[in-house]
Amino acid sequence: MSSTSAASTPTSRALILEEFGTLPRLVERAVPEPQPGHTLVRMKAATVAHLDLNVLDGQFGILPDLPSVPGTQGSGIVLASGTHPEGALVRVRGEGLGLSRAGAWAEHVLVPDSAVEVMPEGTDPALACIYFSPVGTAWASVHPIAQVRPGERVMVTGASGAVGATAVQLAARAGAEVVGVVGRPAKLPHVPDAAKAVLAADLSEESIGGKVDVLIDTVGGTILRNALALVRPRGRAALVGYTAGRELTLDLADFFLADVSLLPVNMISRGKEVAAEVVRLLPDLSSGELTLPYERYGIDRLEDAVGRLRTGEAVGKVVLDLG
Ligand SMILES: NC(=O)c1ccc[n+]([C@@H]2O[C@H](COP(=O)([O-])OP(=O)(O)OC[C@H]3O[C@@H](n4cnc5c(N)ncnc54)[C@H](OP(=O)(O)O)[C@@H]3O)[C@@H](O)[C@H]2O)c1
Incomplete structure (x- = not known):
């Protein structure tokens, strides 16, 4: 006391x-x-x-x-x-x-x-x-929700953040090639080495080396809107957060043409499902193997x-x- x-x-x-x-x-x-x-x-x-x-x-x-x-x-x-x-x-x-x-x-x-x-x-x-929250959310996004497969290309926004940085590492562990997007230049060095780091303002098919199979968005707002345009038809987008803006306007004709599945990540409903997987990652977190x-x-x-x-x-x- x-x-x-x-x-x-x-x-x-x-x-x-x-x-x-x-x-x-x-x-x-x-x-x-x-x-x-x-x-x-x-x-x-x-x-x-x-x-x-x-x-x-x-x-x-x-x-x-x-x-x-x-x-x-x-x-x-x-x-x-x-x-x-x-x-x-x-x-x-x-x-x-x-x-x-x-x-x-x-x-x-x-x-x-x-x-x-x-x-x-x-x-x-x-x-x-x-x-628990960032690792559980990242795990749920990469595995049960977006179901990232080896050889796929995955883009993660907010890639220096807690959920984003963990999602980058888990997607890379799942065998994906990962692009990590950050909003400000000061965050570029904080994107885990497992990803190619790109500034949101520079996002284009060219800067990320072609369209991706999966988007994991932790930011929302205009970054989400711009990133969605870079997901291939029949790709998946796991939507995690909305710190940069909570509204997403869909033109239905464009949405059907783009053919990208929008997948909500809800840790209130997924918490129990991922708990056992996430505890198993604690030793890797403590040793620094996962950061x-x-x-x-x-x-x-x-x-x-x-x-x-x-x-x-x-x-x-x-x-x-x-x-
Ligand atoms: N769906 C769910 O069940 C669930 C579960 C857990 C967390 N979340 C949400 O997921 C999001 C990410 O969580 P986190 O723990 O990774 O957060 P975080 O560590 O704060 O990272 C979020 C990233 O968002 C960007 N950002 C932060 N504040 C901003 C602002 N005011 N304007 C614009 N961009 C901003 C920053 O990236 P840049 O500097 O690169 O832009 C930051 O690195 C949060 O919104 C959180 O509420 C959702």
């Missing part, structure tokens, strides 16, 4: 959101009391993700009553639990964490036992809290973390380091 009040109540730091559209305030508060059916966790790391930004902005379908601690996902060490072993590294997520109940942006959290999953020994706490980019910020630097994510300057996931 980080400090003790006059009445000897142990306290620790938490980020508290008081009003939508503002940033949470860093406060010292009482450490939650253990409760039956719940696990008390000393947090080590928490993600700052696009979903969390939507919650901060009051722009999500499920929102907490304020004041509340945001943070939909994190990892830490079990301090007290009737279900999970004390001292184990765990990932906390789900059960409305950071949405309908207090979330992970705090040094101590009390969460339902069912929101806790023990991680393999030796896993980096930052990796433990960030890996998952992330930036790390102290709990007192939330503003920087949010700013980097909002502007799209962040390389990969953004993690709050909770000690």
